[in-house]
Amino acid sequence: MFDGKTVLITGGTGSLGQALTRRLLTTKVRTVRVFSRNENKQVMMESEIHDKRLRFLIGDIRDKERLITALDGVDIVFHAAALKHVPVIEYNPFESIKTNVIGSQNVIDACLHQNVGTAVCIGTDKAVSPLNTYGATKLLMEKLFVTANNYLNHKKYRTRFLAVRYGNVVGSSGSVIPRFIEQIKAKKKITITNPKMTRFSITMNQALDLIIDTALNGKESEIYIPKLKAYSITDVKDTLFDLLGNTGEKVIGIRSGEKLHETLINNEEMRSSWDLGKYYMIANPLRDENDVKKSYSQKIKKISNVESYSSDSVAKMTKSELKKTIIESGLLDTET
Numbered sequence: 001m002f003d004g005k006t007v008l009i010t011g012g013t014g015s016l017g018q019a020l021t022r023r024l025l026t027t028k029v030r031t032v033r034v035f036s037r038n039e040n041k042q043v044m045m046e047s048e049i050h051d052k053r054l055r056f057l058i059g060d061i062r063d064k065e066r067l068i069t070a071l072d073g074v075d076i077v078f079h080a081a082a083l084k085h086v087p088v089i090e091y092n093p094f095e096s097i098k099t100n101v102i103g104s105q106n107v108i109d110a111c112l113h114q115n116v117g118t119a120v121c122i123g124t125d126k127a128v129s130p131l132n133t134y135g136a137t138k139l140l141m142e143k144l145f146v147t148a149n150n151y152l153n154h155k156k157y158r159t160r161f162l163a164v165r166y167g168n169v170v171g172s173s174g175s176v177i178p179r180f181i182e183q184i185k186a187k188k189k190i191t192i193t194n195p196k197m198t199r200f201s202i203t204m205n206q207a208l209d210l211i212i213d214t215a216l217n218g219k220e221s222e223i224y225i226p227k228l229k230a231y232s233i234t235d236v237k238d239t240l241f242d243l244l245g246n247t248g249e250k251v252i253g254i255r256s257g258e259k260l261h262e263t264l265i266n267n268e269e270m271r272s273s274w275d276l277g278k279y280y281m282i283a284n285p286l287r288d289e290n291d292v293k294k295s296y297s298q299k300i301k302k303i304s305n306v307e308s309y310s311s312d313s314v315a316k317m318t319k320s321e322l323k324k325t326i327i328e329s330g331l332l333d334t335e336t
């Protein structure tokens with residue numbers, strides 16, 4: 001799919017953007033354009049990844065004109081740029097609306113303007129029945145992407161807009177495992193919000209597989225969702241204490257806007273959800289079921305009799321699986 005193609009990643013200097021860039025450079029991609037605001041992050045990334053096919057474009061997704069120029073000649077867009085830190089966004093809600101909502105519409109408009117072939121946006125479980133502003137803005141991003149496929153009814157446009165949705169990437173910036181590791185290494189008590197809390201877990205490689213498979217196999221206005229296990233915060237704590245030593249714990253209570261469990265498909269969405277084998281997929285509820293079925297060459301089945309897909313309803317990772325995941329993430333080796 002990527003042979004000879006030009007790909008642009010909004011938020012290309014972020015945790016996901018960098019990993020996706022590296023993965024794309026293992027293919028026969030023609031060019032990868034990294035689009036983001038901070039020049040220092042770009043300079044750092046350029047010094048770490050040496051590849052003539054890489055281009056660095058400074059730009060803000062709030063600036064539609066800049067996006068239109070950046071997308072000239074682009075075949076595939078991965079839209080990863082976002083504000084994502086829940087407390088920061090709770091304090092500055094309209095800034096996240098400007099980036100995550102208006103910025104996403106700018107990405108859509110620029111894709112349509114430049115007749116980009118495929119655009120995939122990166123969603124989160126926090127967008128499902130959202131409790132906080134981050135989740136609400138990411139829900140709107142998904143809605144904008146899914147609905148933008150309406151333009152396919154006009155001959156002039158050809159962009160397929162798709163979305164993926166997943167839970168916490170093990171070790172991504174601001175997530176719980178690196179925070180616990182930092183606290184333990186500093187000989188501090190780890191701060192647990194609620195011992196009963198569960199979260200979906202995905203490794204960066206699983207996230208990359210999902211994103212690339214979505215770009216390859218997604219049809220139009222679909223949300224692809226990985227089949228994941230979950231972890232309990234108490235198991236993460238116990239596993240890290242086993243690995244690094246027990247520095248004690250302090251329960252600080254659930255923060256405003258935080259859920260005890262996360263959901264990847266809610267009850268409403270189950271009605272238009274499909275099992276694709278490797279992934280789940282939420283189809284646009286306005287699409288005819290037979291058309292959805294016909295659009296896939298392999299057998300796909302409608303999900304039935306499932307209430308919802310949430311982190312307290314799926315299998316938990318065992319402690320040994322957690323241990324392996326943490327060790328393989330390389331997080332224990334990083335200096336704090």
Ligand SMILES: NC(=O)c1ccc[n+]([C@@H]2O[C@H](COP(=O)([O-])OP(=O)(O)OC[C@H]3O[C@@H](n4cnc5c(N)ncnc54)[C@H](OP(=O)(O)O)[C@@H]3O)[C@@H](O)[C@H]2O)c1
Pocket residue numbers: 010011012013014015016017035036037038039041059060061062079080081082083084099103122123124125138166167168169170172173175
């Ligand atoms: N990390 C997770 O666990 C997780 C889980 C589910 C979904 N997601 C989603 O995955 C995506 C990537 O997450 P991540 O962990 O890679 O985030 P990240 O490390 O914080 O990276 C965010 C990227 O977006 C860029 N950016 C932010 N605002 C921008 C703007 N206005 N214009 C252009 N670029 C902008 C940042 O660079 P500059 O600041 O230099 O612009 C950076 O390159 C996000 O959409 C997030 O919502 C993440």
